[in-house]
Each structure stands twice: as structure tokens, then as C-alpha cells.
Amino acid sequence: MTRRDEIAAGLASVEQRIVDACTEAGRDRSEITLIVVTKTYPASDVELVAELGVLDVGENRHPEAGDKAEQVAAPLRWHFLGGLQTNKAGAIARYADTVHSVDRVKLVNALSRGAEAAGRTLRCLVQIDFGEADGRSGVAPAGLAELAAAVADADHLELAGIMTVAPLGEDPVPHFQHLVRLSADLRKEHPEATIISAGMSDDFQHAIKAGATHLRLGRSVLGERASTR
Numbered sequence: 001m002t003r004r005d006e007i008a009a010g011l012a013s014v015e016q017r018i019v020d021a022c023t024e025a026g027r028d029r030s031e032i033t034l035i036v037v038t039k040t041y042p043a044s045d046v047e048l049v050a051e052l053g054v055l056d057v058g059e060n061r062h063p064e065a066g067d068k069a070e071q072v073a074a075p076l077r078w079h080f081l082g083g084l085q086t087n088k089a090g091a092i093a094r095y096a097d098t099v100h101s102v103d104r105v106k107l108v109n110a111l112s113r114g115a116e117a118a119g120r121t122l123r124c125l126v127q128i129d130f131g132e133a134d135g136r137s138g139v140a141p142a143g144l145a146e147l148a149a150a151v152a153d154a155d156h157l158e159l160a161g162i163m164t165v166a167p168l169g170e171d172p173v174p175h176f177q178h179l180v181r182l183s184a185d186l187r188k189e190h191p192e193a194t195i196i197s198a199g200m201s202d203d204f205q206h207a208i209k210a211g212a213t214h215l216r217l218g219r220s221v222l223g224e225r226a227s228t229r
């Protein structure tokens, strides 16, 4: 089996599981965008997923993400999913279509300046952290409104929605449902912020049921990765 066959099989199996979860949830498959998370996999895999019809890929580290975006010629949308340092925001603003991990106002300013320098508008999602004490990235739900307003007010950013990573070892369902309620509240103030980015390889069916619009799947498409991030 070639690597292309392997990835095609992974994609087909994930696609079937997405369709099944949509059917169960009474949702239309077209409401869901699949982002294939290619972090740690080689640029040649990114080329293959693009050839197989994928339009959206996700990465969580710079410069790995930027290097691949440069190496891969296919016209993909690059989603940046990882913890972000302000000094890398300018570089990321050049190649990312959407940044899912905006979690502080300082970053808003840095990303907006970066997008301005690149002569473009960058789509941003506010990352919500539902973990009480795990110190992961993301803003607590109480901080969403203020951070969202900062993104919406930034000249070169577009507030596109919200994102979460379910806290490790907890039932993801209540957190996904909470995220969907936060999104409904947010859209009263910012109707354009329609993206709900939730669901990874182990929990995406729950995310579909809760109302996610964007799934971020790595291992279930590309196979187990060598490192755990």
C-alpha cells in the first residue's frame, strides 16, 4: 500500500464517520468543514491530502507550519492551531488563513500589525479554555466578550468564531455544549462570528452532535504520529 492509498483510506473512513454522525444529529454534511491536522507529518503528506481533495490543513507550530506552507504548492487554507508568541505573530499572519488560538489582547495587536504588513486580513477565532487549572492556552469563558471585541475592532483582523480543545481526561460533551451556547451569545453581538471549531480524532462525533462547524483531525486521517503533540 502506498502512502497515498493509506491517506485515501484514512480520509474515506473519517468521511463516513462524519456523515454518520451528521445523520444521527440531523445535520447536513455541508455544515461541517474538515481540517486535516498535518503537524509532525511531512510536507509530502500535505501534498497528498491536497491531491485527495482536502482544502483545509492545520498546523500548531511556527516555523514548521510556515516551512510547509512554503514547500506545498497546492492552494490550501492554512489554519494555525497552536500556542502563539507575539514575536511570531507577524510571520504567521503571512501564510495563515485562520488563527484558531487567539487568547489574549496582546496577541490581537501583534496579529493585526502582522496582517497589515502582509497587506491582508486575517481570520481569527478566540480559543476558550474550559479546564480549571490545567494552564493550557485559551481564555476563560468570562473573558470571551472582551477579547472578541478587541479582535472585531482590530483593523486587519476578522472575528470568525471560537474554538476549544476539550480538557484532557474529561467528558467533552458538556464542554462542547457550553462552547455552542457561548457561540450563540457571541453572535448576538457579532453575527459574522459563525465558526465553532471543536472536535479532534477522539471526540469529533460528540462535537458534531453539539453543533461544531469545523473539525480538526490528525491521527484519524494520517495515522498515529511519532510524537504526542
Ligand SMILES: *Cc1c(COP(=O)(O)O)cnc(C)c1O
Binding pocket: 037, 039, 060, 081, 082, 165, 200, 201, 202, 216, 217, 218, 219, 220, 229
Ligand atoms: C494536534 C491537534 C489536533 C488534532 O489532533 P488529533 O488527535 O491528531 O486529531 C487538533 N487540534 C489541535 C489544537 C491540535 O493541537
